[in-house]
Amino acid sequence: MSISRRTLLRNTAALGAFAGAGLPHIWIKNADLAFAAGGEIKVGVLFSLTGTTAIIEESLNKATLLAIEEINAAGGIKGSKIVPIVEDPASDPATFSEKARKLVVGDKCVSVFGSYTSASRKAVLPVFERQNNLYWYPTLYEGRECSKNVIYTGAVPNQQQDEFVPWLVKKFGKKFYLIGSNYIYPKEENNYCKKLLEKLGGEVVAEEYVPLGHSEFSSVINKIRSTQPNVIFSTVVGDSVVALHRQYKAAGLDPEKMPMASLTTSENEVAAMGGEAAAGHFTSAPYFMVHKSPENEKFVEAYKKRWGADKVTHFVSEACYFQTYLFKQAVEKLATSDLTPPNIRDAVKGQEVIAPQGKVRIEPENLHTWLWPKIAQAKSNGQFEILVEAKEWLKPVPYAAYPGQSCTEKGLVEKS
């Protein structure tokens, strides 16, 4: 009997369909096992190692793995080891969603740590909401989100700006030039900034967005020269930040008269642009590498020892690090048989941990984090000098720019 190619194809397809439908356990590994089996707790680590944002996400992957290794070296969580399953979503939102599904459905991870960009977080959100799993998001972001399936450990606009904008107005003046990359984060931050400025009697001389990855700022600099603002409020991201700072410096503008005030320039970007281009400009964030605390010294030292002496820590990698410890604390509260993503979420509400930046706490209402805002000035040696430190931690208000709405345990509610 001869088997034609078509028959063979058809039979193979039929066999595949049967195997997929009839024997699901060969597709879904460990479908019958609990989340913590054999002394292992599986978590996903979903940061891009290739593609555009790999530049920064690589460091987030490293900070997360460092924390996991430390926890395991100290005996794990009640005797169980955390097993990280690392996937590379290649800076592409569609791949993020595909890999998230693989981690949650295929590998049965009990939580996933991941994402830098808002686009990638929005892409994985449906996966976590449908599977009722838990996503730990370390990046500062634009707020205006209220998911039961995400723990947000980065700053939201009120935590970066409430202190920063009035301080800038007082120190430099009321004329602001708003410049950002062209996507949702800068627009929402600027939206909040304009509200604050309105209250303070400030003035926005221009609001401008450049394409992502843009690297030619001559025209922007001409406009800055002709409008003469007191402050250039920057939410430009990625390699554009580097180009903007370098061209600002090359054009001979003076940071003492017209500083850039950024929400996105961290030690990472400063290292890439060179200290002399960064010197004199300001950043507001909850964490800087130079922050003095025993926890931070330990973190910086461990990070350099594990990943290289020339590596820097920054305000997103710090959140990666402490959120892994928050995960540990939440899991510790649960019996092994109760270990499910919704239980971890309930256990993490109100949890506190002493992070490198200071003691942080997960707000039970909206699953965002109480943080310690700081204002720092970049120095020519590539580090920051912290000028202002908040005296109290600040509550996260993800809907700060929208007084009619607030995020509660029941979800988003409209206030009347």
Next chain:
Amino acid sequence: MDQFIEQIVTGLSIGSILLLVALGLSIIYGSMGIINLAHGEFVMLGAYAAWVFHTYLGLGLLASLVPIFFVVAVFGWVIERYVLSLLNNRPLDTILATWGVGIMLQQAVRLMVGSELRYVQLPPALSDSMDVFGISVSSYRVFLFVVSIALFVATWLLMNRTTVGMKLRAIIQDRSVAASFGINAKRVYALTFAYGAGLAGLAGALVSPLKSVSPDMGTGYVVDAFMVVVLGGVQSLAGTVASAFILGELSGGIAFLQNDTVAKAIVLLAIVVLIRFRPEGLFTARVRA
């Protein structure tokens, strides 16, 4: 009035960077007809070479320009010799092959030195600004302008006043006839490709202090370079110069009046419309067939 002059100068500066990046492609695509999608990666290699020379050998940017040219040219020569010359007269395969080479170069750099942004220092002598027509312009931008014009003149002389250039032009017109006159077409092609690659490497090194250095930086530049060459007209070096400055003034001007997002869209649209009505580009070299 000041603002007008300022904007003209800005346009010239943007144009000179475009010219730098497009010049190598103008040779490779314009003269040899190879659609080289790895052009951006040659630019990236040049920038990384500048970083390596600076970080590991302590060489300043200006001192390392000549070695960078040769390093990237050697890369180009190897790729021509062992990939492209095997794909003679197969343009579609060449596109795929150069694209693949580009991806491999990107990943190789990422694996070897990591994906962090890298830092190349602005030459200290050129780090301040100077007066041009009464307005202050960054010295480094003036320097880039001068270098881009000088490289154009050198390339023009090479193509039109040297034996190698003459041979290349002969091969372009008719390869088999040129070969029957004893011209070694393979060798000339390899050298020309290497020269184009070297120019791209120089461009990468020269723009690196103003912009950022990362493994995927080439992607943006290759698009810019193709826009310039296609608009200027294939086979026309002077057309490349003109179109670089036209695009520079246009995008600078629109960015000033509107913003960079709008500028990018309008410039692309203008090129598409122009190509629709003038597929050969703005300037064409007349060649007797």
